[in-house]
Amino acid sequence: EKQMSLIMDVIRTIRNLRAELNVPPGKKVEVIIEANDREIHRLLETGLPYVTLLAFAEPVTLAVELAEKPAQALTGVAEGGVEVFLPFAGLIDVEAEKSRLSKELQGLEKERQRVEAKCQNPNFLAKAPAEVVAKEKAKLEELLAKEKALKERLALFSGAK
CATH class of the missing domain: 1.10.287.380 (Valyl-tRNA synthetase, C-terminal domain)
Structure with a gap:
């Protein structure tokens, strides 16, 4: 239940970021997810196929800690302090x-x-x-x-x- 709630919130966050950029629903987007907590990272790792499918996200990069935050990206925070980055370079005008x-x-x-x-x-x-x-x-x-x-x-x- 905790895993599904987390995955649904990450998907919701990605969809909200996509909507803010007016990205067409069928267009796949690159997503970078940072989960500082090892347990949350593990839960997301097993649920990654759902994120990819339901948020039209590909490629999806999942990291425990990013060396550097993406510069040209919208950012959203999901459940458990999970940071979601949607790089917009080349995605929009x-x-x-x-x-x-x-x-x-x-x-x-x-x-x-x-x-x-x-x-x-x-x-x-x-x-x-x-x-x-x-x-x-x-x-x-x-x-x-x-x-x-x-x-x-x-x-x-x-x-x-």
């Missing part, structure tokens, strides 16, 4: 992805500024029901988190050539 992320970031910044202005407007704060104000403040927090994540992703791709 980096310039097109940077352009897409920049456009998305511009839209997000406009939306954040609009919500921020609303949350700082004394008339809105005084006249709107408390639940509406709380909803707008929660929306602002969510937009700030998304904006931060997009900036990090853009920085990752800006370092890749």
Whole structure:
């Protein structure tokens, strides 16, 4: 049961990384998995065929400790502190992805500024029901988190050539 839970979480992590890069579902991708714990490494080793098949991952490199983390790769963390790396060099058009992320970031910044202005407007704060104000403040927090994540992703791709 522990093994299946671990394998399912690694597969989920790989699929999420693939989705973030907009990789077509049928396209095989290289995956590097680092499991620092020997027991977790052993469990993953026996379940590797499932990972390869269900995450459309090939080749899959499984290591106890990587000498060096891959530079041009998206990273995800699965159950048990297992790090999953999806190298994107040659997998996607980096310039097109940077352009897409920049456009998305511009839209997000406009939306954040609009919500921020609303949350700082004394008339809105005084006249709107408390639940509406709380909803707008929660929306602002969510937009700030998304904006931060997009900036990090853009920085990752800006370092890749």
